Amino acid sequence: xxxxxxxNTYCFNTHDQNNEMERYYxxxxxxxLALQQRQFSIVYQPLINLDSNQIIGAEALLRWENPKxxxxxxxxxxxxxxELGLIIPVGDWILKSVCKQLKTWQDNEIFLQKVSxxxxxxxxxxxxxxxxxxxxxxxxxxDPQFLELEITEGTIINAGSAMNIxxxxxxxxxKISIDDFGTxxxxxSYLKKLSIDTLKIDKSFIDDLDSDGEIIVNTIINMGxxxxxxxxxxxxxxxxxxxYLKHQDCHEGQxxxxxxxxxxDDIPKLYHHSINSLExxxx
Ligand code: C2E
Ligand code: MG
Ligand code: MG
Ligand code: MG
Numbered sequence: 001x002x003x004x005x006x007x008n009t010y011c012f013n014t015h016d017q018n019n020e021m022e023r024y025y026x027x028x029x030x031x032x033l034a035l036q037q038r039q040f041s042i043v044y045q046p047l048i049n050l051d052s053n054q055i056i057g058a059e060a061l062l063r064w065e066n067p068k069x070x071x072x073x074x075x076x077x078x079x080x081x082x083e084l085g086l087i088i089p090v091g092d093w094i095l096k097s098v099c100k101q102l103k104t105w106q107d108n109e110i111f112l113q114k115v116s117x118x119x120x121x122x123x124x125x126x127x128x129x130x131x132x133x134x135x136x137x138x139x140x141x142x143d144p145q146f147l148e149l150e151i152t153e154g155t156i157i158n159a160g161s162a163m164n165i166x167x168x169x170x171x172x173x174x175k176i177s178i179d180d181f182g183t184x185x186x187x188x189s190y191l192k193k194l195s196i197d198t199l200k201i202d203k204s205f206i207d208d209l210d211s212d213g214e215i216i217v218n219t220i221i222n223m224g225x226x227x228x229x230x231x232x233x234x235x236x237x238x239x240x241x242x243x244y245l246k247h248q249d250c251h252e253g254q255x256x257x258x259x260x261x262x263x264x265d266d267i268p269k270l271y272h273h274s275i276n277s278l279e280x281x282x283x
Pocket of ligand 2: 059118150179
């Protein structure tokens with residue numbers, strides 16, 4: 001806590017800044033070794049169909065546990081991976097791991113309709129992205145329709161050849177979702193031309209449902225439905241939000257109301273539990 005008055009403030013701020021720089025430097029050093037030292041892991045957050053209440057998919061989310069730093073938040077380390085260019089090898093590793101995992105689940109009769117993977121703008125713009133992905137799909141023998149790539153509006157706008165890349169990805173057979181939808185600057189006419197599958201309404205709008213965010217959410221749902229996209233609401237935390245979104249015919253949701261992101265081994269349990277409760281409700 002910096003003192004408000006006196007010369008101490010200067011000293012204290014410098015101290016804080018030094019700490020900040022020290023942490024940044026330490027993270028930078030540590031993250032360079034993280035991939036080869038197997039410090040990254042992937043957790044999965046269930047995606048739920050709001051009609052059937054069933055788990056129909058999962059979003060893969062990266063985690064970093066470092067012996068010295070403990071667990072570091074994605075909001076802190078993802079930008080650094082991007083800055084250092086490490087998001088390319090790490091992103092490759094994620095895609096390969098997720099495809100393998102999905103294949104394993106399918107072999108064990110866990111039939112998720114999709115697993116989604118976040119793709120950084122740096123990855124998306126990388127000239128080898130599509131060919132590398134193609135290779136991963138061939139190696140893992142995964143049917144591409146089960147893989148959904150999450151990109152943001154910013155990714156589309158900042159990649160000059162976004163339209164071409166998206167077309168190539170669609171030709172591969174993978175699905176595309178727009179993540180954090182509503183927070184970027186994509187034009188609606190552009191959106192209509194894109195061959196995407198899912199709009200993910202950003203959590204901030206779902207948070208606002210409790211106050212006066214209903215108009216925005218309704219507008220996004222209606223627009224998405226009219227454009228024949230699947231509409232998913234992110235960050236559903238309570239029953240009121242869920243009821244409202246169901247009533248507005250939002251297709252899918254994810255959030256702490258059902259589950260936080262979980263370890264890979266927990267997904268089969270959650271999946272079977274949701275199938276069983278559906279069967280019970282039909283009996
Ligand atoms: P995102 O893709 O929008 O992911 C959703 C984030 O919201 C996740 O945070 C998830 O844990 C959190 N979340 C989901 N439901 C709720 C809820 O009901 N309440 C609250 N408070 N939070 C909820 P996480 O895992 O910390 O990831 C943050 C962001 O980091 C992601 O946002 C994504 O942009 C990025 N990220 C995570 N993993 C990856 C990755 O593998 N690659 C890339 N490029 N980015 C990633
Ligand atoms: Mg996402
Ligand atoms: Mg999101
Ligand atoms: Mg979000």
